[in-house]
Amino acid sequence: MLACLALLIAAPAAARAQDGRLAARLDSLTGRQVAELLDAARSEKLPVEPLVDKALEGASKRAPGPRIVDAVRRLSAELAESRRLLGPQATPEEVTAGAHALRANIAPAALKRLYEKRGRATITASLAVYQELVAQKVPADTAAASVLALQQAGVRADRLATFQNDVARDIAVGGEPGMSAAATSGLMAGEQAFADGLQTTAGFVPDNRSGTTRPPKRKP
Amino acid sequence: MRDPSGRRPSEMNEMDENEARRGARAESEADELIDSVARELRRPVAVGGADFTARLMAEVERGPRPGFAPPKRKENAVVRVLEWAARPRTVRMSPLIGLAAAAGIAALAVLATPERVRFVDRGSDTAVVPFNIKVSDPGAPKAAGASDSVEFVLHAPDARSVAVAGDFNDWNATVTPLARRHDGLWVARVPLPAGRYEYTFVVDGATWMPDPAAPAAPAGDFGATNSVLVVGGPR
Numbered sequence: 001m002l003a004c005l006a007l008l009i010a011a012p013a014a015a016r017a018q019d020g021r022l023a024a025r026l027d028s029l030t031g032r033q034v035a036e037l038l039d040a041a042r043s044e045k046l047p048v049e050p051l052v053d054k055a056l057e058g059a060s061k062r063a064p065g066p067r068i069v070d071a072v073r074r075l076s077a078e079l080a081e082s083r084r085l086l087g088p089q090a091t092p093e094e095v096t097a098g099a100h101a102l103r104a105n106i107a108p109a110a111l112k113r114l115y116e117k118r119g120r121a122t123i124t125a126s127l128a129v130y131q132e133l134v135a136q137k138v139p140a141d142t143a144a145a146s147v148l149a150l151q152q153a154g155v156r157a158d159r160l161a162t163f164q165n166d167v168a169r170d171i172a173v174g175g176e177p178g179m180s181a182a183a184t185s186g187l188m189a190g191e192q193a194f195a196d197g198l199q200t201t202a203g204f205v206p207d208n209r210s211g212t213t214r215p216p217k218r219k220p
Numbered sequence: 221m222r223d224p225s226g227r228r229p230s231e232m233n234e235m236d237e238n239e240a241r242r243g244a245r246a247e248s249e250a251d252e253l254i255d256s257v258a259r260e261l262r263r264p265v266a267v268g269g270a271d272f273t274a275r276l277m278a279e280v281e282r283g284p285r286p287g288f289a290p291p292k293r294k295e296n297a298v299v300r301v302l303e304w305a306a307r308p309r310t311v312r313m314s315p316l317i318g319l320a321a322a323a324g325i326a327a328l329a330v331l332a333t334p335e336r337v338r339f340v341d342r343g344s345d346t347a348v349v350p351f352n353i354k355v356s357d358p359g360a361p362k363a364a365g366a367s368d369s370v371e372f373v374l375h376a377p378d379a380r381s382v383a384v385a386g387d388f389n390d391w392n393a394t395v396t397p398l399a400r401r402h403d404g405l406w407v408a409r410v411p412l413p414a415g416r417y418e419y420t421f422v423v424d425g426a427t428w429m430p431d432p433a434a435p436a437a438p439a440g441d442f443g444a445t446n447s448v449l450v451v452g453g454p455r
Binding site: 021050053054056057058059060061063067070071074093096097100103104105124125128131132134135 | 385387390391392393415416418428435436437438439441442443446448450
């Protein structure tokens with residue numbers, strides 16, 4: 001009895017808060033099973049908040065207990081796979097984004113490469129663009145290749161959103177999703193390469209506010 | 221030998237000469253007549269005195285006299301407007317004005333293009349970009365933990381209540397209600413820190429529906445798919 005009390009006192013405040021949220025929304029059996037999954041995830045240094053959110057989502061949508069547990073277990077496996085691919089230095093946000101991308105059928109090798117070649121853009125923004133492309137029926141391989149091309153070209157995260165919108169617009173007027181993504185990414189990567197070339201050869205420097213380049217300052 | 225007229229050759233020569241002389245005289249007289257007529261026609265005619273031209277132009281400017289106005293064509297206003305619009309006109313503008321007009325037309329074309337602009341961001345240093353990816357202005361420092369304000373909008377004129385539930389509110393369908401506007405839109409503004417969120421609308425407390433204007437999350441675990449929102453943060 002005293003040992004149990006000590007364990008409760010020693011538990012991290014966040015874990016207690018999570019348990020509190022889950023206890024209020026899940027039945028006891030489901031709550032216990034989900035709590036075990038959360039403990040396992042913590043021990044593997046995986047982010048647990050996405051798992052809690054998944055359980056709460058199931059509870060709000062009045063899903064059966066076993067279905068909630070299965071959903072949490074599946075997401076935990078995806079987080080583990082993402083961590084394995086990205087490595088221990090990846091942030092919890094990146095691991096979570098990687099797990100969602102895996103759910104969206106990104107090839108593990110593509111995810112790993114995206115992380116290795118992330119350049120100026122954050123992987124979270126790149127993976128969000130990837131998921132949106134897939135949602136628009138762009139083949140997973142093409143979507144990953146497009147985002148990787150933009151990342152390697154050093155396209156900024158805000159321009160990734162522009163790329164996404166350009167592809168959506170092209171698809172909306174009848175463009176084939178894969179071709180639209182490939183063509184638009186090639187065009188944007190080329191533009192970025194040109195801008196980089198200007199910087200390298202003529203001293204033009206990027207204007208971070210406007211996304212353009214400006215000429216080098218003249219010496220007085 | 222006599223010619224068919226009965227004249228002898230000697231008589232014929234004299235007569236021919238007389239005939240020729242008479243012909244030449246007639247021609248000469250005709251030429252003189254023509255010349256005199258031509259001279260007369262070319263002679264300037266004095267009309268109305270020295271100020272005739274000025275008086276004539278004054279009359280022209282005054283317009284038609286009553287009784288001499290051309291009859292008005294019976295046509296309706298539409299025809300008159302069409303004729304006015306169809307008449308070619310010369311428009312003069314400077315190159316600068318022309319460029320500005322072209323830029324304005326291009327801007328209208330862009331703005332008129334349907335956008336999947338899902339969220340409106342005001343009052344923060346985040347640049348609004350298409351779709352729902354919100355990325356901070358790279359040039360502006362972002363305070364740690366600062367939130368971006370996100371606006372959720374759903375067109376549901378027949379709904380009695382609309383709420384949004386997602387990762388940001390523990391999927392609680394009661395803590396984030398949307399307010400109804402007169403045009404059938406339901407709106408709520410929610411401050412959110414940077415991150416990726418899944419969410420869905422809850423209509424009339426029972427119907428869970430994704431945001432029709434937002435990207436869909438991968439296949440959901442509990443039936444209907446969720447919508448995805450990405451709020452940008454520091455790079």
